[in-house]
Amino acid sequence: MTIDWHYALVEGDLGILSVAGYLGPEAARRFGGAIGWVVARGTGPVIVDLSELRSWSAEGQLAIAEAARRLAQAGRSLELAAIPADGSLVPAGDCPDIPVHSDLAAALATHAQPTSAPEDGQQQAWRTDGWPS
Template sequence: MTIEWRYTIHPGLGVLSLAGFLGQEAVGRFQGAVGWALARGTGPVVLDLTGLRGWSDGGRLAVSEAASRLAAEGRGLELAAVPERGTLAPDGRFVCDAQVTIAVHGDLAAALAAHRDRGAEEREWRSDAWPGNG
């Protein structure tokens, strides 16, 4: 089982949406999607987990590594709609090994609202089997 992804550029940030299960077998695909986001966007990346059915320890570690990778490029990672609230610290932060702050939003709308009012064009790319294609 793997994940499907969609990357959308919003004014001043990118949204990387995942669907499926982020397990060890999907980590390579996830890392590729993060690379796509790095190459095509600017500003923070909101990782939209609305369509994610769950994640393994390896998947959570991959998210932590993505935060470090983005930070090395001067960009932040934020999470929206975390599938398992038990993976968050009591103060609402994402629990990870990275020495990087990862903001957490209840859903994608809240994440976008935190960055709203920039008024530019949105662009979108997605893998072929993204739910709703075809």
């Protein structure tokens, strides 16, 4: 089982990476690829929206911590929204701080961003083929 993802740049330089499925050992590599996509296509903080994630494994949590490190090396931060109810994130000691928000709206509120896509259609977005249109 793997994941699907959708990445959008919203007003300013804030990025939202939405992830759906199960973030386990098989999906950790695909998640790393998504983070590579994010690093190459933005400059600001990244909110990883996990509201469509069914669950994650220890390997999935390690992939999140590695993503935080990669983004920090690029001068960017990673935040989580709506972590799975079956576990909490326990990052390694060398991991940058990862703020956790109850949901995407709460995460966006900390950045004073609207909770929906811009009305003018200027939002840039990328997704896997399996992400619903």
